[in-house]
Amino acid sequence: MKKLRENDFSEIITHYRNIPEMHMNPFVSAQGIVKDFDLGDYLIRAIDHLDLEIAEHEYVAIIGASGAGKTSLLHILGGLDKPTDGKVYLSHIDITPMEEETLATFRIFSVGLVFQNYNLISSLTAQENIMFPMQLCGISHEECEKRASELLKQIGLEERAEHLPFQLSAGEQQRIAIARALANDPPVIIADEPTANLDKKNAEFIGTLFEQFRKEGKTIILATHDEKLFKHAHRILEMDDGKIISDKRIHEIDFVDNDKLESSSIEDSDEQSIQNEE
Numbered sequence: 272m273k274k275l276r277e278n279d280f281s282e283i284i285t286h287y288r289n290i291p292e293m294h295m296n297p298f299v300s301a302q303g304i305v306k307d308f309d310l311g312d313y314l315i316r317a318i319d320h321l322d323l324e325i326a327e328h329e330y331v332a333i334i335g336a337s338g339a340g341k342t343s344l345l346h347i348l349g350g351l352d353k354p355t356d357g358k359v360y361l362s363h364i365d366i367t368p369m370e371e372e373t374l375a376t377f378r379i380f381s382v383g384l385v386f387q388n389y390n391l392i393s394s395l396t397a398q399e400n401i402m403f404p405m406q407l408c409g410i411s412h413e414e415c416e417k418r419a420s421e422l423l424k425q426i427g428l429e430e431r432a433e434h435l436p437f438q439l440s441a442g443e444q445q446r447i448a449i450a451r452a453l454a455n456d457p458p459v460i461i462a463d464e465p466t467a468n469l470d471k472k473n474a475e476f477i478g479t480l481f482e483q484f485r486k487e488g489k490t491i492i493l494a495t496h497d498e499k500l501f502k503h504a505h506r507i508l509e510m511d512d513g514k515i516i517s518d519k520r521i522h523e524i525d526f527v528d529n530d531k532l533e534s535s536s537i538e539d540s541d542e543q544s545i546q547n548e549e
């Protein structure tokens with residue numbers, strides 16, 4: 272992807288801020304979504320006329336059997352894939368008509384994506400991987416370094432800044448991938464089975480991180496079967512055959528301001544236990 276100029280961002284942001292009805296739109300929403308994969312001989316309908324509205328600050332866990340359509344839905348909500356039919360709103364904005372280049376720019380500051388397989392750049396160090404999305408935004412090297420250091424501290428990996436992905440464990444790589452997703456402080460985090468390949472301790476740590484993001488007021492949408500991740504969710508959706516077959520609200524939406532968060536919580540509890548294990 273080409274390096275973006277600051278102007279690319281300010282033009283897009285100014286454009287959308289000037290649309291008065293924007294804030295009338297749902298925060299994240301899928302309206303009448305259909306996703307077909309055309310395999311020549313036959314068509315696979317991965318998403319089948321799905322409607323969904325997610326409020327700002329909501330933490331939504333999506334469960335369902337393999338092939339139910341969870342990944343397809345996350346890719347569409349996160350602007351990684353286009354629906355065959357229907358409309359998608361992300362951060363109040365209808366992303367359906369966006370050209371790929373505009374959408375890629377929009378994604379960089381509006382959504383943090385976390386994948387099952389981390390997708391780190393193998394030739395870049397942990398710190399450089401975290402800096403990468405900020406550099407795409409044209410942020411100065413010093414500022415990128417400062418923010419990456421803060422994030423490394425938040426995920427308890429300050430000591431591993433200079434290490435390449437192959438020198439890190441699976442859990443550490445996923446923590447770096449999560450820090451990278453947060454680099455530009457996006458309001459929405461979308462994660463696809465982020466603990467699927469991790470042991471219990473690392474999965475617990477990731478669960479604690481997502482709990483902290485919930486308290487900070489991020490909107491979180493994740494596919495998971497991991498109790499450590501969905502126990503804090505406000506809402507659990509179950510998918511089958513490309514449809515939502517149940518939608519349960521578990522907790523009231525509540526978040527505390529970042530400044531009021533007790534920053535010690537992760538380092539004092541789960542992080543300490545991970546360090547002890549290592």
Ligand SMILES: Nc1ncnc2c1ncn2[C@@H]1O[C@H](COP(=O)(O)OP(=O)(O)OP(=O)(O)O)[C@@H](O)[C@H]1O
Nearest residue numbers: 308315316317335336337338339340341342343344
């Ligand atoms: N690129 C693709 N080409 C063809 N079919 C696809 C493609 N991606 C997904 N599908 C099909 O769409 C359906 C939904 O797949 P999807 O990956 O969204 O399900 P899932 O619930 O995330 O499954 P899992 O839990 O195994 O990851 C499945 O039948 C799958 O085979």
